[in-house]
């Protein structure tokens with residue numbers, strides 16, 4: 300991939316992968332509380348067309364949740380950190396989805412959270428997230444709950460996230476999502492991952508191994524070649540690319 304500027308990147312060889320929270324939308328106090336910019340669905344749709352379909356979302360959010368936030372987006376989505384995906388219109392989920400281990404973990408999280416006001420429990424088909432953004436001082440308590448649950452959940456593992464602990468299948472991740480997406484692409488195409496979180500760093504490393512690069516949004520140590528300040532700067536860049544002839 301070129302050493303030039305991000306704005307000048309060759310769109311004809313680009314396979315673009317975008318994280319969602321903290322990358323396309325600003326973080327909010329709760330998972331449901333985000334403000335999706337009004338123009339985001341149409342921007343992503345235009346960019347998808349400009350890249351001849353070589354645009355995918357790689358997110359911790361579920362596919363169905365992203366469909367709700369960005370109605371009409373026509374591209375592929377790798378959701379729940381790669382534990383489910385919709386490619387070419389076909390949806391696939393991890394074998395543990397809605398299974399007994401996942402359901403037991405969710406029930407344990409909900410029961411334990413009752414003992415501490417302020418924790419938010421987010422369930423997914425393939426796991427559960429314990430959010431402590433509203434009560435940062437409760438981080439040790441949230442971690443202890445998550446560790447207790449994962450010890451009793453074969454095939455699942457614990458991932459620290461932004462003011463949250465997530466329990467998900469132990470064989471998934473955004474790096475594998477990049478690999479899965481690139482497996483169907485023609486030789487010579489180059490992956491670029493844009494993200495703001497630790498999970499995105501693994502995807503950037505995989506993109507680099509495949510000849511591409513990463514873009515880090517916001518602060519923090521990163522393997523990324525480029526950096527953008529915030530989701531506003533990401534949307535400016537995507538608009539520029541979508542409009543480039």
Ligand SMILES: O=P(O)(O)OC[C@H]1O[C@H](O[C@H]2O[C@H](CO)[C@@H](O)[C@H](O)[C@H]2O)[C@H](O)[C@@H](O)[C@@H]1O
Nearest residue numbers: 319320326327328329330358359360432461463
């Ligand atoms: O991979 P992403 O698209 O960045 O998703 C990562 C997680 O994002 C959400 O949680 C985070 O954003 C919330 C809304 O801003 C915030 O309240 C929370 O503290 C953050 O951790 C989402 O709820 C998770 O399911 C995603 O895994």
